[in-house]
Amino acid sequence: MIKVLLYEDNDLLRESISSMVTLNDGMDLLGAFSDANKVEEEVKTFRPDLILMDIEMPGRTGIEATALVKKTSPETNILILTVFDDSENVLNAIKAGASGYLLKKYIANRLFSAVEEILEGGAPMSPAVAKLVIQSMQKPQQSTNYGLTEREKDVLVSLSKGNSFKLIAADCKISIDTVRTHIKHIYEKLQVHCQTEAVSKAINEGLV
Amino acid sequence: MIKVLLYEDNDLLRESISSMVTLNDGMDLLGAFSDANKVEEEVKTFRPDLILMDIEMPGRTGIEATALVKKTSPETNILILTVFDDSENVLNAIKAGASGYLLKKYIANRLFSAVEEILEGGAPMSPAVAKLVIQSMQKPQQSTNYGLTEREKDVLVSLSKGNSFKLIAADCKISIDTVRTHIKHIYEKLQVHCQTEAVSKAINEGLV
Protein backbone atom coordinates (compact mmCIF):
# COMPACT_ATOMS: atom_id res chain seq x y z
CA MET A 1 0.00 0.00 0.00
CA ILE A 2 1.31 3.40 -0.99
CA LYS A 3 0.89 5.94 1.80
CA VAL A 4 -0.34 9.24 0.34
CA LEU A 5 -0.81 12.80 1.59
CA LEU A 6 -2.75 15.44 -0.37
CA TYR A 7 -2.37 19.23 -0.30
CA GLU A 8 -5.01 21.19 -2.22
CA ASP A 9 -6.79 24.33 -1.12
CA ASN A 10 -9.86 23.99 -3.33
CA ASP A 11 -12.42 22.09 -1.22
CA LEU A 12 -14.22 20.50 -4.12
CA LEU A 13 -11.08 19.34 -5.87
CA ARG A 14 -9.56 18.09 -2.62
CA GLU A 15 -12.65 15.99 -1.94
CA SER A 16 -12.70 14.71 -5.46
CA ILE A 17 -9.04 13.67 -5.49
CA SER A 18 -9.43 12.20 -2.01
CA SER A 19 -12.22 9.97 -3.28
CA MET A 20 -10.17 8.85 -6.26
CA VAL A 21 -7.25 7.89 -4.06
CA THR A 22 -9.37 6.28 -1.36
CA LEU A 23 -11.22 4.14 -3.89
CA ASN A 24 -7.96 2.93 -5.37
CA ASP A 25 -6.90 -0.41 -3.93
CA GLY A 26 -3.18 0.20 -4.01
CA MET A 27 -3.24 3.60 -2.32
CA ASP A 28 -3.88 4.64 1.25
CA LEU A 29 -4.81 8.28 1.84
CA LEU A 30 -3.45 9.26 5.26
CA GLY A 31 -4.43 12.91 5.15
CA ALA A 32 -5.76 15.72 2.97
CA PHE A 33 -4.94 19.34 3.84
CA SER A 34 -5.99 22.73 2.50
CA ASP A 35 -2.59 24.30 3.12
CA ALA A 36 1.02 23.26 3.56
CA ASN A 37 1.85 25.45 6.54
CA LYS A 38 2.53 22.47 8.78
CA VAL A 39 3.88 20.17 6.11
CA GLU A 40 7.03 19.31 8.06
CA GLU A 41 5.18 17.97 11.09
CA GLU A 42 2.67 16.17 8.92
CA VAL A 43 5.39 14.42 6.97
CA LYS A 44 7.10 13.46 10.22
CA THR A 45 3.82 12.07 11.58
CA PHE A 46 2.52 10.19 8.56
CA ARG A 47 5.77 9.25 6.77
CA PRO A 48 4.07 9.19 3.34
CA ASP A 49 5.56 7.53 0.28
CA LEU A 50 3.94 10.07 -1.98
CA ILE A 51 2.60 13.60 -1.70
CA LEU A 52 0.14 15.11 -4.15
CA MET A 53 0.88 18.83 -4.04
CA ASP A 54 -0.97 21.86 -5.37
CA ILE A 55 1.12 24.97 -6.01
CA GLU A 56 -1.13 27.87 -5.15
CA MET A 57 -2.27 27.61 -1.56
CA PRO A 58 -2.81 30.11 1.26
CA GLY A 59 0.46 30.68 3.12
CA ARG A 60 3.23 28.44 1.98
CA THR A 61 3.31 27.56 -1.72
CA GLY A 62 3.57 24.01 -2.94
CA ILE A 63 7.05 24.73 -4.26
CA GLU A 64 8.31 25.94 -0.89
CA ALA A 65 6.65 22.93 0.72
CA THR A 66 8.34 20.61 -1.77
CA ALA A 67 11.77 21.97 -0.89
CA LEU A 68 11.07 21.58 2.83
CA VAL A 69 9.83 18.02 2.49
CA LYS A 70 12.82 17.03 0.39
CA LYS A 71 15.15 18.50 2.98
CA THR A 72 13.76 16.47 5.87
CA SER A 73 12.58 13.39 3.97
CA PRO A 74 14.38 13.02 0.64
CA GLU A 75 12.85 9.61 -0.10
CA THR A 76 9.31 10.99 -0.20
CA ASN A 77 8.09 11.42 -3.78
CA ILE A 78 6.16 14.54 -4.67
CA LEU A 79 3.79 14.88 -7.59
CA ILE A 80 2.79 18.43 -8.41
CA LEU A 81 -0.86 18.91 -9.41
CA THR A 82 -1.52 22.40 -10.73
CA VAL A 83 -3.04 24.55 -13.40
CA PHE A 84 0.20 26.47 -13.95
CA ASP A 85 2.36 25.36 -16.83
CA ASP A 86 4.55 28.45 -17.06
CA SER A 87 8.29 28.03 -17.20
CA GLU A 88 9.00 29.56 -13.80
CA ASN A 89 6.66 27.38 -11.76
CA VAL A 90 7.60 24.20 -13.58
CA LEU A 91 11.34 24.68 -13.30
CA ASN A 92 11.24 25.84 -9.69
CA ALA A 93 9.10 22.89 -8.69
CA ILE A 94 11.50 20.46 -10.29
CA LYS A 95 14.55 22.16 -8.84
CA ALA A 96 12.85 21.98 -5.45
CA GLY A 97 12.71 18.23 -5.83
CA ALA A 98 9.38 17.29 -7.42
CA SER A 99 9.31 13.85 -9.05
CA GLY A 100 6.56 14.71 -11.50
CA TYR A 101 4.35 17.54 -12.72
CA LEU A 102 0.77 16.84 -13.77
CA LEU A 103 -1.56 19.55 -15.04
CA LYS A 104 -4.96 19.47 -13.37
CA LYS A 105 -6.83 18.97 -16.62
CA TYR A 106 -5.14 15.57 -16.88
CA ILE A 107 -5.87 14.43 -13.32
CA ALA A 108 -8.94 12.34 -14.15
CA ASN A 109 -7.20 10.49 -16.97
CA ARG A 110 -3.62 10.27 -15.86
CA LEU A 111 -3.35 10.50 -12.07
CA PHE A 112 -2.93 6.79 -11.47
CA SER A 113 -0.59 6.21 -14.39
CA ALA A 114 1.48 9.16 -13.18
CA VAL A 115 1.64 7.71 -9.69
CA GLU A 116 2.67 4.33 -11.09
CA GLU A 117 5.32 5.96 -13.20
CA ILE A 118 6.79 7.72 -10.17
CA LEU A 119 6.91 4.53 -8.14
CA GLU A 120 8.67 2.78 -11.00
CA GLY A 121 11.36 5.44 -10.95
CA GLY A 122 10.00 7.59 -13.73
CA ALA A 123 9.12 11.27 -13.92
CA PRO A 124 5.65 11.89 -15.34
CA MET A 125 5.21 15.22 -17.10
CA SER A 126 2.70 16.45 -19.62
CA PRO A 127 4.20 17.15 -23.05
CA ALA A 128 4.32 20.91 -22.66
CA VAL A 129 6.03 20.58 -19.29
CA ALA A 130 8.61 18.16 -20.67
CA LYS A 131 9.35 20.62 -23.43
CA LEU A 132 9.94 23.43 -20.92
CA VAL A 133 12.31 21.25 -18.96
CA ILE A 134 14.48 20.24 -21.86
CA GLN A 135 14.47 23.76 -23.26
CA SER A 136 15.91 24.98 -19.99
CA MET A 137 18.83 22.64 -20.53
CA GLN A 138 19.56 23.68 -24.08
CA LYS A 139 21.88 26.61 -24.53
CA PRO A 140 20.33 29.57 -26.29
CA GLN A 141 21.76 28.81 -29.70
CA GLN A 142 22.90 32.23 -30.76
CA SER A 143 20.66 34.58 -28.89
CA THR A 144 22.68 36.76 -26.59
CA ASN A 145 26.20 36.43 -27.83
CA TYR A 146 26.95 39.97 -26.72
CA GLY A 147 28.81 40.43 -30.02
CA LEU A 148 31.83 38.51 -28.81
CA THR A 149 34.32 37.60 -31.53
CA GLU A 150 35.65 34.07 -31.89
CA ARG A 151 38.93 34.93 -30.26
CA GLU A 152 37.23 36.69 -27.39
CA LYS A 153 35.09 33.62 -26.86
CA ASP A 154 38.24 31.48 -26.78
CA VAL A 155 39.67 33.70 -24.09
CA LEU A 156 36.41 33.67 -22.14
CA VAL A 157 36.25 29.88 -22.25
CA SER A 158 39.79 29.63 -20.99
CA LEU A 159 39.06 32.19 -18.29
CA SER A 160 35.99 30.25 -17.21
CA LYS A 161 38.11 27.18 -16.63
CA GLY A 162 39.89 29.14 -13.94
CA ASN A 163 43.03 29.95 -15.91
CA SER A 164 45.12 32.99 -15.04
CA PHE A 165 46.03 35.49 -17.76
CA LYS A 166 49.39 33.79 -18.05
CA LEU A 167 47.77 30.42 -18.63
CA ILE A 168 45.23 31.85 -21.05
CA ALA A 169 48.12 33.28 -23.04
CA ALA A 170 49.73 29.84 -23.23
CA ASP A 171 46.38 28.22 -23.96
CA CYS A 172 45.64 30.54 -26.89
CA LYS A 173 49.28 30.89 -27.89
CA ILE A 174 49.30 34.70 -27.67
CA SER A 175 51.09 37.19 -25.45
CA ILE A 176 49.73 38.11 -22.05
CA ASP A 177 49.20 41.67 -23.20
CA THR A 178 46.94 40.47 -25.97
CA VAL A 179 44.99 38.51 -23.39
CA ARG A 180 44.57 41.75 -21.44
CA THR A 181 43.23 43.49 -24.51
CA HIS A 182 40.73 40.73 -25.23
CA ILE A 183 39.64 40.68 -21.60
CA LYS A 184 39.08 44.43 -21.68
CA HIS A 185 36.84 44.04 -24.72
CA ILE A 186 34.98 41.17 -23.10
CA TYR A 187 34.29 43.32 -20.04
CA GLU A 188 32.90 46.10 -22.23
CA LYS A 189 30.68 43.77 -24.23
CA LEU A 190 29.40 41.85 -21.21
CA GLN A 191 29.13 45.05 -19.19
CA VAL A 192 31.13 43.67 -16.27
CA HIS A 193 34.20 44.87 -14.39
CA CYS A 194 36.08 41.81 -13.22
CA GLN A 195 36.85 38.18 -13.91
CA THR A 196 34.36 36.66 -11.53
CA GLU A 197 31.48 38.68 -12.92
CA ALA A 198 32.46 37.70 -16.45
CA VAL A 199 32.75 34.01 -15.58
CA SER A 200 29.49 34.06 -13.68
CA LYS A 201 27.67 35.69 -16.58
CA ALA A 202 29.32 33.42 -19.13
CA ILE A 203 28.31 30.25 -17.35
CA ASN A 204 24.84 31.34 -16.39
CA GLU A 205 23.98 32.60 -19.87
CA GLY A 206 25.40 29.54 -21.59
CA LEU A 207 28.20 31.40 -23.36
CA VAL A 208 30.69 28.67 -22.48
CA MET B 1 3.47 16.19 -44.97
CA ILE B 2 6.36 16.02 -42.50
CA LYS B 3 9.71 15.76 -44.23
CA VAL B 4 11.88 13.19 -42.46
CA LEU B 5 15.53 12.09 -42.57
CA LEU B 6 16.79 8.93 -40.88
CA TYR B 7 20.29 8.14 -39.58
CA GLU B 8 20.87 4.57 -38.42
CA ASP B 9 23.87 2.37 -39.10
CA ASN B 10 22.18 -0.98 -38.60
CA ASP B 11 20.95 -2.02 -42.06
CA LEU B 12 18.05 -4.10 -40.83
CA LEU B 13 16.78 -1.51 -38.42
CA ARG B 14 17.22 1.28 -40.95
CA GLU B 15 15.13 -0.64 -43.48
CA SER B 16 12.53 -1.43 -40.91
CA ILE B 17 12.15 2.15 -39.70
CA SER B 18 12.20 3.40 -43.28
CA SER B 19 9.23 1.14 -44.08
CA MET B 20 7.32 2.35 -41.04
CA VAL B 21 7.81 5.97 -42.01
CA THR B 22 7.15 5.44 -45.71
CA LEU B 23 3.91 3.62 -45.01
CA ASN B 24 2.70 6.43 -42.77
CA ASP B 25 0.47 8.85 -44.62
CA GLY B 26 1.54 11.98 -42.81
CA MET B 27 5.29 11.45 -43.19
CA ASP B 28 7.60 11.69 -46.17
CA LEU B 29 10.98 9.96 -45.88
CA LEU B 30 13.46 11.97 -47.93
CA GLY B 31 16.55 9.97 -47.08
CA ALA B 32 17.98 7.24 -44.86
CA PHE B 33 21.70 7.15 -44.14
CA SER B 34 24.02 4.75 -42.37
CA ASP B 35 26.22 7.51 -40.97
CA ALA B 36 26.03 11.21 -40.18
CA ASN B 37 29.34 12.27 -41.65
CA LYS B 38 27.69 14.51 -44.25
CA VAL B 39 24.72 15.56 -42.15
CA GLU B 40 25.22 19.26 -42.77
CA GLU B 41 24.99 18.98 -46.54
CA GLU B 42 22.08 16.58 -46.31
CA VAL B 43 20.13 18.91 -44.08
CA LYS B 44 20.89 21.78 -46.43
CA THR B 45 19.67 19.72 -49.41
CA PHE B 46 16.54 18.13 -47.96
CA ARG B 47 15.46 20.74 -45.40
CA PRO B 48 13.75 18.15 -43.18
CA ASP B 49 11.21 18.97 -40.49
CA LEU B 50 12.34 16.02 -38.42
CA ILE B 51 15.42 13.84 -38.12
CA LEU B 52 15.40 10.38 -36.56
CA MET B 53 18.89 9.94 -35.16
CA ASP B 54 20.78 6.94 -33.84
CA ILE B 55 23.64 7.67 -31.42
CA GLU B 56 26.26 5.05 -32.18
CA MET B 57 27.31 5.28 -35.82
CA PRO B 58 30.63 4.96 -37.63
CA GLY B 59 32.43 8.29 -37.68
CA ARG B 60 30.35 11.11 -36.25
CA THR B 61 28.06 10.25 -33.35
CA GLY B 62 24.40 11.18 -33.34
CA ILE B 63 25.05 13.64 -30.54
CA GLU B 64 27.71 15.50 -32.49
CA ALA B 65 25.43 15.44 -35.51
CA THR B 66 22.57 16.85 -33.44
CA ALA B 67 24.69 19.79 -32.32
CA LEU B 68 25.75 20.49 -35.91
CA VAL B 69 22.21 20.35 -37.28
CA LYS B 70 20.91 22.66 -34.57
CA LYS B 71 23.65 25.15 -35.34
CA THR B 72 22.80 25.42 -39.03
CA SER B 73 19.07 24.69 -38.86
CA PRO B 74 17.64 25.33 -35.41
CA GLU B 75 14.05 24.75 -36.52
CA THR B 76 14.70 21.11 -37.43
CA ASN B 77 13.44 18.74 -34.75
CA ILE B 78 15.59 15.78 -33.80
CA LEU B 79 14.32 12.61 -32.18
CA ILE B 80 17.04 10.37 -30.76
CA LEU B 81 16.49 6.62 -31.27
CA THR B 82 18.97 4.56 -29.32
CA VAL B 83 19.58 1.68 -26.97
CA PHE B 84 21.57 3.84 -24.57
CA ASP B 85 19.73 5.18 -21.56
CA ASP B 86 22.74 6.14 -19.47
CA SER B 87 22.89 9.57 -17.94
CA GLU B 88 25.76 10.86 -20.05
CA ASN B 89 24.28 10.07 -23.44
CA VAL B 90 20.82 11.29 -22.52
CA LEU B 91 21.94 14.60 -21.06
CA ASN B 92 24.45 15.31 -23.81
CA ALA B 93 21.89 14.59 -26.50
CA ILE B 94 19.41 16.97 -24.90
CA LYS B 95 22.00 19.67 -24.34
CA ALA B 96 22.99 19.27 -27.98
CA GLY B 97 19.41 20.16 -28.92
CA ALA B 98 17.42 16.94 -29.23
CA SER B 99 13.64 17.37 -28.98
CA GLY B 100 12.99 13.87 -27.73
CA TYR B 101 14.68 10.64 -26.73
CA LEU B 102 13.09 7.29 -27.57
CA LEU B 103 14.65 3.97 -26.58
CA LYS B 104 14.75 1.48 -29.42
CA LYS B 105 12.67 -1.10 -27.60
CA TYR B 106 9.77 1.35 -27.76
CA ILE B 107 10.10 2.20 -31.46
CA ALA B 108 7.43 -0.19 -32.71
CA ASN B 109 4.85 0.99 -30.19
CA ARG B 110 5.66 4.63 -29.72
CA LEU B 111 7.47 6.06 -32.74
CA PHE B 112 4.43 7.74 -34.27
CA SER B 113 3.07 9.06 -31.00
CA ALA B 114 6.54 10.43 -30.20
CA VAL B 115 6.70 12.16 -33.58
CA GLU B 116 3.24 13.61 -33.04
CA GLU B 117 4.25 14.82 -29.60
CA ILE B 118 7.30 16.60 -31.02
CA LEU B 119 5.28 18.33 -33.72
CA GLU B 120 2.80 19.50 -31.11
CA GLY B 121 5.63 21.12 -29.20
CA GLY B 122 6.21 18.36 -26.68
CA ALA B 123 9.28 16.41 -25.72
CA PRO B 124 8.73 12.66 -25.74
CA MET B 125 10.92 10.69 -23.36
CA SER B 126 10.62 7.27 -21.82
CA PRO B 127 10.06 7.33 -18.05
CA ALA B 128 13.64 6.42 -17.15
CA VAL B 129 14.98 9.14 -19.43
CA ALA B 130 12.65 11.74 -17.96
CA LYS B 131 13.85 10.78 -14.52
CA LEU B 132 17.49 11.28 -15.53
CA VAL B 133 16.68 14.69 -16.93
CA ILE B 134 14.94 16.02 -13.87
CA GLN B 135 17.54 14.51 -11.57
CA SER B 136 20.19 16.49 -13.39
CA MET B 137 18.29 19.66 -12.47
CA GLN B 138 17.89 18.88 -8.81
CA LYS B 139 20.78 20.02 -6.69
CA PRO B 140 22.49 17.24 -4.80
CA GLN B 141 20.88 17.77 -1.42
CA GLN B 142 23.99 17.65 0.71
CA SER B 143 26.34 15.38 -1.18
CA THR B 144 29.38 17.30 -2.33
CA ASN B 145 29.29 20.33 -0.12
CA TYR B 146 33.06 20.21 0.24
CA GLY B 147 32.49 20.79 3.94
CA LEU B 148 31.81 24.49 3.46
CA THR B 149 30.40 26.27 6.51
CA GLU B 150 27.34 28.49 6.25
CA ARG B 151 29.41 31.65 6.34
CA GLU B 152 31.81 30.36 3.74
CA LYS B 153 28.85 29.55 1.53
CA ASP B 154 27.56 33.11 1.99
CA VAL B 155 30.90 34.46 0.89
CA LEU B 156 31.03 32.08 -2.07
CA VAL B 157 27.56 33.15 -3.17
CA SER B 158 28.54 36.79 -2.99
CA LEU B 159 31.77 36.08 -4.85
CA SER B 160 29.86 34.23 -7.55
CA LYS B 161 27.77 37.32 -8.17
CA GLY B 162 30.97 39.03 -9.22
CA ASN B 163 31.51 41.05 -6.06
CA SER B 164 34.99 42.19 -5.08
CA PHE B 165 36.32 41.43 -1.60
CA LYS B 166 35.31 44.94 -0.59
CA LEU B 167 31.74 44.40 -1.75
CA ILE B 168 31.55 40.95 -0.19
CA ALA B 169 32.59 42.54 3.10
CA ALA B 170 29.76 45.05 2.81
CA ASP B 171 27.36 42.34 1.67
CA CYS B 172 28.10 40.09 4.65
CA LYS B 173 28.72 42.97 7.07
CA ILE B 174 32.19 41.81 8.03
CA SER B 175 35.66 43.26 7.57
CA ILE B 176 37.56 42.74 4.35
CA ASP B 177 40.20 40.78 6.24
CA THR B 178 37.61 38.30 7.39
CA VAL B 179 36.50 37.93 3.81
CA ARG B 180 40.07 37.09 2.89
CA THR B 181 40.20 34.45 5.60
CA HIS B 182 36.96 32.85 4.44
CA ILE B 183 38.16 32.92 0.84
CA LYS B 184 41.37 31.19 1.82
CA HIS B 185 39.38 28.42 3.52
CA ILE B 186 37.09 28.11 0.51
CA TYR B 187 40.09 27.69 -1.79
CA GLU B 188 41.46 24.93 0.42
CA LYS B 189 38.17 23.07 0.62
CA LEU B 190 37.40 23.39 -3.09
CA GLN B 191 41.03 22.73 -3.98
CA VAL B 192 41.31 25.79 -6.21
CA HIS B 193 43.71 28.71 -6.35
CA CYS B 194 41.79 31.72 -7.58
CA GLN B 195 38.40 33.39 -7.78
CA THR B 196 37.49 32.30 -11.27
CA GLU B 197 38.20 28.65 -10.54
CA ALA B 198 36.13 28.83 -7.37
CA VAL B 199 33.21 30.53 -9.10
CA SER B 200 33.35 28.12 -12.00
CA LYS B 201 33.34 25.13 -9.69
CA ALA B 202 30.63 26.61 -7.49
CA ILE B 203 28.25 27.22 -10.36
CA ASN B 204 28.92 24.00 -12.21
CA GLU B 205 28.52 21.84 -9.14
CA GLY B 206 25.38 23.57 -7.95
CA LEU B 207 26.92 25.02 -4.80
CA VAL B 208 25.30 28.41 -5.44
Place this chain on the structure above:
DNA sequence: ATATAAATACCCCAATCATGTGATATGAAA
Protein backbone atom coordinates in the same frame (compact mmCIF):
# COMPACT_ATOMS: atom_id res chain seq x y z
C1' DA C 1 38.47 21.10 31.80
C1' DT C 2 40.12 21.04 27.43
C1' DA C 3 40.41 20.37 22.81
C1' DT C 4 38.13 21.60 18.36
C1' DA C 5 35.68 24.16 14.94
C1' DA C 6 33.81 28.47 13.37
C1' DA C 7 33.73 33.31 12.83
C1' DT C 8 36.06 37.31 13.30
C1' DA C 9 40.14 40.56 12.50
C1' DC C 10 44.94 42.08 11.43
C1' DC C 11 49.78 42.19 9.03
C1' DC C 12 52.95 41.47 5.17
C1' DC C 13 54.59 40.78 0.50
C1' DA C 14 54.73 39.25 -4.05
C1' DA C 15 51.82 38.22 -7.84
C1' DT C 16 48.01 39.30 -10.51
C1' DC C 17 44.56 42.21 -12.34
C1' DA C 18 42.05 46.65 -14.02
C1' DT C 19 42.59 50.40 -16.75
C1' DG C 20 44.47 53.73 -19.85
C1' DT C 21 47.17 54.88 -23.79
C1' DG C 22 49.42 53.74 -27.98
C1' DA C 23 50.92 50.93 -31.98
C1' DT C 24 50.98 47.58 -36.03
C1' DA C 25 48.90 44.50 -39.46
C1' DT C 26 45.11 42.52 -42.00
C1' DG C 27 40.94 42.20 -44.38
C1' DA C 28 36.35 43.82 -45.21
C1' DA C 29 33.12 47.52 -45.94
C1' DA C 30 31.85 52.05 -47.35
Place this chain on the structure above:
DNA sequence: TTTCATATCACATGATTGGGGTATTTATAT
Protein backbone atom coordinates in the same frame (compact mmCIF):
# COMPACT_ATOMS: atom_id res chain seq x y z
C1' DT D 1 40.74 55.03 -50.79
C1' DT D 2 39.62 55.41 -46.41
C1' DT D 3 37.38 53.83 -42.61
C1' DC D 4 36.21 50.11 -39.47
C1' DA D 5 36.63 45.75 -37.04
C1' DT D 6 39.70 42.29 -35.55
C1' DA D 7 43.81 40.49 -33.68
C1' DT D 8 48.07 41.26 -32.13
C1' DC D 9 51.72 43.38 -28.82
C1' DA D 10 53.70 46.92 -25.42
C1' DC D 11 54.18 49.85 -21.18
C1' DA D 12 52.74 52.01 -16.90
C1' DT D 13 50.28 52.69 -12.56
C1' DG D 14 47.50 51.73 -8.82
C1' DA D 15 44.29 48.49 -6.90
C1' DT D 16 43.17 43.85 -5.80
C1' DT D 17 44.19 39.29 -4.79
C1' DG D 18 46.85 34.90 -3.10
C1' DG D 19 49.39 32.82 0.37
C1' DG D 20 51.93 33.02 4.54
C1' DG D 21 51.31 34.08 9.32
C1' DT D 22 48.96 35.22 14.17
C1' DA D 23 45.13 36.09 17.42
C1' DT D 24 40.47 36.56 19.98
C1' DT D 25 35.85 35.01 20.96
C1' DT D 26 32.21 31.78 21.10
C1' DA D 27 30.15 27.46 20.98
C1' DT D 28 30.39 22.47 20.80
C1' DA D 29 32.28 18.10 21.83
C1' DT D 30 35.22 15.00 24.44
